[in-house]
Structures are given as structure tokens and as C-alpha cells.
Amino acid sequence: MYPASIEQYHRPATVDEARAAYAAAGGEAMYIAGGMSLMQAMKSRVLSCRALIDLSQVSELRGVENSGGRVRIGAMTRYRAVAESRAALGPYQALADAADRVGDRQVRNRGTVGGSLSWNFVVACTPVAALACGASVSILRADGRRESLAIDDFLQGPMTTALSEGDLLLGIEMPVPANPASSAYRKWGVVVDALPTIGVAVFVELASASSCRNARIAVVGLPGGPARTPRAEARLKAADLGDPSSLAACAKAAAEECDTAADPWIGASYKSHLIERLCLEMIGTAVRRARSQMS
Numbered sequence: 001m002y003p004a005s006i007e008q009y010h011r012p013a014t015v016d017e018a019r020a021a022y023a024a025a026g027g028e029a030m031y032i033a034g035g036m037s038l039m040q041a042m043k044s045r046v047l048s049c050r051a052l053i054d055l056s057q058v059s060e061l062r063g064v065e066n067s068g069g070r071v072r073i074g075a076m077t078r079y080r081a082v083a084e085s086r087a088a089l090g091p092y093q094a095l096a097d098a099a100d101r102v103g104d105r106q107v108r109n110r111g112t113v114g115g116s117l118s119w120n121f122v123v124a125c126t127p128v129a130a131l132a133c134g135a136s137v138s139i140l141r142a143d144g145r146r147e148s149l150a151i152d153d154f155l156q157g158p159m160t161t162a163l164s165e166g167d168l169l170l171g172i173e174m175p176v177p178a179n180p181a182s183s184a185y186r187k188w189g190v191v192v193d194a195l196p197t198i199g200v201a202v203f204v205e206l207a208s209a210s211s212c213r214n215a216r217i218a219v220v221g222l223p224g225g226p227a228r229t230p231r232a233e234a235r236l237k238a239a240d241l242g243d244p245s246s247l248a249a250c251a252k253a254a255a256e257e258c259d260t261a262a263d264p265w266i267g268a269s270y271k272s273h274l275i276e277r278l279c280l281e282m283i284g285t286a287v288r289r290a291r292s293q294m295s
């Protein structure tokens with residue numbers, strides 16, 4: 001099926017031009033980033049608009065930067081660029097892990113961090129990784145105000161975010177912690193390198209080689225979209241990182257506090273099993289990566 005006709009196509013060079021183009025279309029416009037999700041929705045006529053505003057030429061929305069104690073990722077940074085920016089991402093390797101395995105090569109060459117967060121599909125990889133990393137989301141509101149929201153407040157349920165009509169997501173940023181820290185993400189899916197059945201992202205900041213100062217764990221593959229697991233996080237903060245049974249108890253706690261639901265391919269209890277296994281593995285990877293920074 002072909003999309004309903006699109007009367008105008010704009011390719012602004014700055015965020016101000018993008019916002020002006022949106023306003024000029026009188027509320028009948030949509031921003032397009034990589035087009036990987038939006039074009040499917042337009043071709044099937046689930047969505048339609050009079051004007052498309054293509055963000056691909058807005059250079060200020062592109063890139064991964066690590067400076068002044070903060071890691072910033074522009075909304076128009078494509079998955080491939082994120083996956084190739086491990087050095088700049090510092091402790092936020094989970095975002096590179098996620099970007100590295102999104103879809104296939106074509107999707108990674110086109111899809112963007114901002115598109116994924118704005119779309120917030122129920123089982124997407126970037127939102128759950130950003131949730132574990134404790135990102136702040138920068139938004140340019142339609143009325144010109146700039147705002148920063150915690151990712152926990154930005155993600156509001158499947159395909160729902162704190163963005164309102166005409167708002168532009170500018171990017172995300174995270175602080176570089178004072179102590180050795182890292183993160184990891186892995187998904188398991190029925191089809192390799194496609195949307196996850198279950199994915200788990202873990203962030204740790206170490207207090208010592210065997211203890212955590214801070215920990216965040218987020219799971220995707222749940223009916224309500226990505227969610228943190230507060231009880232497992234509390235256990236990880238109190239855990240002896242050198243004790244395998246202590247880490248196994250964290251992973252078990254994560255599985256127990258997630259309400260999984262069966263789908264036509266995978267039963268709920270197997271999904272719980274996946275959460276436990278992936279969580280244990282990602283705790284191990286994040287801790288190993290963080291320890292490698294200790295002298």
C-alpha cells in the first residue's frame with residue numbers, strides 16, 4: 001500500500017528551522033528521523049500527515065560527545081554511529097550494545113536514538129538501555145521552551161512519551177560518574193537481531209571491586225514496556241560482587257518482580273527464566289567492564 005499523499009517535504013538545517021516548519025504546517029506535520037518505524041506506519045495508513053519534516057540535515061542533532069563530565073548523544077545519531085562510539089560512551093556501553101544489534105544493517109544505518117525514544121515501541125532496545133543508564137532527555141517544546149526530563153518520566157508506556165505535538169527531542173545525556181562504572185545490554189529474540197522477546201540492561205557504579213555505589217536494572221519484553229526492577233537494584237547495591245550466589249539472588253529478584261505475559265511463541269515462565277539468565281549475565285558484564293577501569 002502507498003502512503004496517503006504528502007503535500008510538503010521540508011529538510012531544515014537547524015532545530016529552529018525545523019520548529020518553524022512544523023508550526024507553518026498548522027499542526028498537520030510530522031518529524032521524520034530514520035523513517036524505519038514512521039514509514040511503515042504511513043505506508044499502511046495508520047498515520048498520515050500533510051507535511052514531513054526530515055531531520056537528517058540538522059547537524060546539531062548528530063553525534064556522541066564526552067566532555068565536561070557528561071556524555072551526550074544527539075537525537076539524530078544513527079545506531080551505527082552509536083555502536084562505533086564505544087570510547088566516547090564511557091560507562092554507557094549498554095547503549096552501544098543495544099545499537100549494535102538493532103534490526104539488520106539497513107536499520108542500523110538509518111534508525112536513530114531519537115526516533116527510537118520518541119516512538120517508544122513496547123519492545124525496543126534503546127529505551128530500555130537509556131532507562132538503565134539513567135539518561136536525561138532534552139526536549140525543545142513546540143512553544144520554544146527547552147526542558148530536560150529524567151528518562152523514567154519521559155517513557156510513559158508503550159508508544160507514549162512526555163512529547164506533545166510539535167515537540168522536538170534534541171538528545172539524551174548522562175553524567176560521567178566519579179567512580180569506575182559501566183553498563184551492558186543484551187536481548188534474546190525469536191529472530192536474531194530483531195525486536196527482543198526479552199532484553200535486560202544493567203548499569204553499575206562501583207564503590208570497590210566487590211561492592212556497588214549505584215545500580216540500575218531495566219527489563220524490556222513486558223506488556224507495559226520497559227521497566228526498572230527496584231528490588232533487584234537494591235539487592236545489587238547491597239551485594240558482594242565477588243559472591244556468585246549474591247549475584248544470582250539479584251537476578252532471581254529481577255525475574256520475580258517482572259510480570260511477564262505469554263505470547264503466541266513464548267510462555268510467561270520461559271520469559272521469566274530469560275530475565276533471570278540475561279540479568280545475571282549483564283550484571284557480570286557491567287561489573288567486569290567497570291572493574292577494568294580500576295588501577
Ligand SMILES: Cc1cc2nc3c(=O)[nH]c(=O)nc-3n(C[C@H](O)[C@H](O)[C@H](O)COP(=O)(O)OP(=O)(O)OC[C@H]3O[C@@H](n4cnc5c(N)ncnc54)[C@H](O)[C@@H]3O)c2cc1C
Binds near residue numbers: 115196
Ligand atoms: C526490520 C526492522 C527491524 C527492527 N529491529 C529493531 C530491534 O531489534 N530493536 C529496536 O529497538 N528497534 C528495532 N526496529 C525499530 C527501529 O529501531 C526504528 O529505527 C525506531 O523504532 C525508530 O527510529 P527512526 O529513527 O527510524 O524514527 P522514525 O521512524 O523516523 O520516527 C519514529 C517516530 O518518532 C518521531 N521522531 C523521530 N525523531 C524525533 C525527534 N527528534 N523529535 C520528536 N519526534 C521524533 C517521528 O515523528 C515518528 O513518530 C526495527 C525496525 C525495522 C524496520
